[in-house]
Amino acid sequence: MKILTCIVCPVGCKIKIDEDGNIQGARCDRGVGFVKRELLSSERILxxxxxxxxxxxxxxxxxxxxxxxxxxxxxxxxxxxxxxxxxxxxxxxxxxxxxxxxxxxxxxxxxxxxx
Ligand code: SF4
Known part of the structure:
Protein backbone atom coordinates (compact mmCIF):
# COMPACT_ATOMS: atom_id res chain seq x y z
CA MET A 1 0.00 0.00 0.00
CA LYS A 2 1.26 3.40 -0.97
CA ILE A 3 -0.26 6.70 0.24
CA LEU A 4 0.16 9.96 -1.67
CA THR A 5 -1.11 13.39 -0.70
CA CYS A 6 -2.74 15.04 -3.68
CA ILE A 7 -1.30 18.52 -4.33
CA VAL A 8 -3.69 19.52 -7.11
CA CYS A 9 -5.89 21.58 -4.77
CA PRO A 10 -5.75 22.75 -1.12
CA VAL A 11 -7.96 19.88 0.16
CA GLY A 12 -4.91 17.58 0.09
CA CYS A 13 -6.66 14.21 -0.10
CA LYS A 14 -4.68 11.23 1.15
CA ILE A 15 -4.93 8.77 -1.72
CA LYS A 16 -4.18 5.10 -1.21
CA ILE A 17 -2.85 2.85 -3.96
CA ASP A 18 -2.88 -0.85 -3.18
CA GLU A 19 -0.68 -3.59 -4.63
CA ASP A 20 -3.24 -4.27 -7.38
CA GLY A 21 -3.23 -0.61 -8.49
CA ASN A 22 -6.64 0.23 -6.99
CA ILE A 23 -6.93 3.91 -6.07
CA GLN A 24 -9.00 5.05 -3.06
CA GLY A 25 -9.45 8.33 -1.23
CA ALA A 26 -9.47 10.83 -4.09
CA ARG A 27 -12.49 13.11 -3.92
CA CYS A 28 -12.32 13.86 -7.64
CA ASP A 29 -10.88 12.64 -10.94
CA ARG A 30 -8.10 15.21 -10.85
CA GLY A 31 -6.65 13.35 -7.89
CA VAL A 32 -6.73 10.07 -9.78
CA GLY A 33 -4.89 11.77 -12.65
CA PHE A 34 -2.36 13.17 -10.18
CA VAL A 35 -1.65 9.70 -8.78
CA LYS A 36 -1.21 8.19 -12.24
CA ARG A 37 1.23 10.94 -13.25
CA GLU A 38 3.13 10.59 -9.97
CA LEU A 39 3.52 6.85 -10.43
CA LEU A 40 4.69 7.20 -14.03
CA SER A 41 7.00 10.20 -13.79
CA SER A 42 7.05 12.63 -10.93
CA GLU A 43 7.62 16.27 -11.90
CA ARG A 44 7.56 19.59 -10.07
CA ILE A 45 7.89 23.26 -10.89
CA LEU A 46 11.27 24.28 -9.44
S1 SF4 B 1 -8.36 14.52 -5.15
FE1 SF4 B 1 -9.47 16.29 -5.95
S2 SF4 B 1 -10.35 17.23 -4.09
FE2 SF4 B 1 -8.73 15.85 -3.40
S3 SF4 B 1 -6.89 17.16 -3.23
FE3 SF4 B 1 -6.88 16.19 -5.27
S4 SF4 B 1 -7.84 17.71 -6.60
FE4 SF4 B 1 -8.37 18.25 -4.49
Missing amino acids: TTTVKIEGGIVRVIPVKSSRPVSKNKLRDIVKRISNISVPAPINRGDVVYEDNDVKLVATRSVPEREDV
Whole structure:
Protein backbone atom coordinates (compact mmCIF):
# COMPACT_ATOMS: atom_id res chain seq x y z
CA MET A 1 0.00 0.00 0.00
CA LYS A 2 1.26 3.40 -0.97
CA ILE A 3 -0.26 6.70 0.24
CA LEU A 4 0.16 9.96 -1.67
CA THR A 5 -1.11 13.39 -0.70
CA CYS A 6 -2.74 15.04 -3.68
CA ILE A 7 -1.30 18.52 -4.33
CA VAL A 8 -3.69 19.52 -7.11
CA CYS A 9 -5.89 21.58 -4.77
CA PRO A 10 -5.75 22.75 -1.12
CA VAL A 11 -7.96 19.88 0.16
CA GLY A 12 -4.91 17.58 0.09
CA CYS A 13 -6.66 14.21 -0.10
CA LYS A 14 -4.68 11.23 1.15
CA ILE A 15 -4.93 8.77 -1.72
CA LYS A 16 -4.18 5.10 -1.21
CA ILE A 17 -2.85 2.85 -3.96
CA ASP A 18 -2.88 -0.85 -3.18
CA GLU A 19 -0.68 -3.59 -4.63
CA ASP A 20 -3.24 -4.27 -7.38
CA GLY A 21 -3.23 -0.61 -8.49
CA ASN A 22 -6.64 0.23 -6.99
CA ILE A 23 -6.93 3.91 -6.07
CA GLN A 24 -9.00 5.05 -3.06
CA GLY A 25 -9.45 8.33 -1.23
CA ALA A 26 -9.47 10.83 -4.09
CA ARG A 27 -12.49 13.11 -3.92
CA CYS A 28 -12.32 13.86 -7.64
CA ASP A 29 -10.88 12.64 -10.94
CA ARG A 30 -8.10 15.21 -10.85
CA GLY A 31 -6.65 13.35 -7.89
CA VAL A 32 -6.73 10.07 -9.78
CA GLY A 33 -4.89 11.77 -12.65
CA PHE A 34 -2.36 13.17 -10.18
CA VAL A 35 -1.65 9.70 -8.78
CA LYS A 36 -1.21 8.19 -12.24
CA ARG A 37 1.23 10.94 -13.25
CA GLU A 38 3.13 10.59 -9.97
CA LEU A 39 3.52 6.85 -10.43
CA LEU A 40 4.69 7.20 -14.03
CA SER A 41 7.00 10.20 -13.79
CA SER A 42 7.05 12.63 -10.93
CA GLU A 43 7.62 16.27 -11.90
CA ARG A 44 7.56 19.59 -10.07
CA ILE A 45 7.89 23.26 -10.89
CA LEU A 46 11.27 24.28 -9.44
CA THR A 47 11.16 27.46 -7.35
CA THR A 48 14.40 28.83 -5.95
CA THR A 49 16.55 31.96 -5.92
CA VAL A 50 19.54 33.08 -7.98
CA LYS A 51 22.21 35.58 -6.90
CA ILE A 52 21.99 38.99 -8.52
CA GLU A 53 24.81 41.52 -8.94
CA GLY A 54 24.24 45.25 -8.68
CA GLY A 55 20.60 44.99 -7.68
CA ILE A 56 18.71 46.49 -4.74
CA VAL A 57 18.52 42.97 -3.29
CA ARG A 58 21.08 40.13 -3.30
CA VAL A 59 18.93 37.31 -4.74
CA ILE A 60 16.05 37.09 -7.16
CA PRO A 61 13.22 34.51 -6.96
CA VAL A 62 12.92 32.29 -10.03
CA LYS A 63 10.84 29.34 -11.19
CA SER A 64 11.20 26.81 -13.96
CA SER A 65 9.20 27.52 -17.11
CA ARG A 66 7.80 23.96 -17.03
CA PRO A 67 7.73 21.02 -14.59
CA VAL A 68 11.08 19.28 -14.08
CA SER A 69 11.66 15.62 -13.18
CA LYS A 70 12.12 15.28 -9.42
CA ASN A 71 15.23 13.19 -10.14
CA LYS A 72 16.92 16.24 -11.66
CA LEU A 73 15.96 18.89 -9.08
CA ARG A 74 18.97 18.41 -6.80
CA ASP A 75 21.48 18.59 -9.69
CA ILE A 76 19.87 21.69 -11.12
CA VAL A 77 19.88 23.51 -7.77
CA LYS A 78 23.54 22.58 -7.32
CA ARG A 79 24.41 23.90 -10.81
CA ILE A 80 22.70 27.24 -10.33
CA SER A 81 24.09 27.78 -6.83
CA ASN A 82 27.26 29.18 -8.45
CA ILE A 83 25.72 31.55 -10.98
CA SER A 84 24.82 35.21 -10.60
CA VAL A 85 22.99 37.50 -12.99
CA PRO A 86 23.41 41.25 -13.49
CA ALA A 87 20.69 43.74 -12.55
CA PRO A 88 18.34 45.06 -13.78
CA ILE A 89 16.07 42.05 -14.19
CA ASN A 90 12.43 42.25 -15.25
CA ARG A 91 9.74 39.82 -14.16
CA GLY A 92 9.53 37.11 -16.85
CA ASP A 93 13.16 37.44 -17.98
CA VAL A 94 14.97 34.15 -18.55
CA VAL A 95 17.88 34.26 -16.10
CA TYR A 96 19.30 30.77 -16.76
CA GLU A 97 18.82 28.02 -19.33
CA ASP A 98 20.40 24.64 -20.03
CA ASN A 99 19.24 21.30 -21.43
CA ASP A 100 17.20 20.48 -18.31
CA VAL A 101 15.63 23.74 -17.26
CA LYS A 102 14.77 27.33 -18.15
CA LEU A 103 14.52 29.63 -15.10
CA VAL A 104 12.32 32.71 -15.27
CA ALA A 105 12.41 35.67 -12.84
CA THR A 106 9.23 35.98 -10.80
CA ARG A 107 9.82 39.62 -9.81
CA SER A 108 11.67 42.63 -11.14
CA VAL A 109 14.86 43.87 -9.51
CA PRO A 110 16.12 47.33 -10.50
CA GLU A 111 19.75 48.29 -10.53
CA ARG A 112 21.20 49.77 -7.33
CA GLU A 113 21.81 53.49 -7.82
CA ASP A 114 25.25 53.57 -6.16
CA VAL A 115 26.69 50.96 -8.57
S1 SF4 B 1 -8.36 14.52 -5.15
FE1 SF4 B 1 -9.47 16.29 -5.95
S2 SF4 B 1 -10.35 17.23 -4.09
FE2 SF4 B 1 -8.73 15.85 -3.40
S3 SF4 B 1 -6.89 17.16 -3.23
FE3 SF4 B 1 -6.88 16.19 -5.27
S4 SF4 B 1 -7.84 17.71 -6.60
FE4 SF4 B 1 -8.37 18.25 -4.49
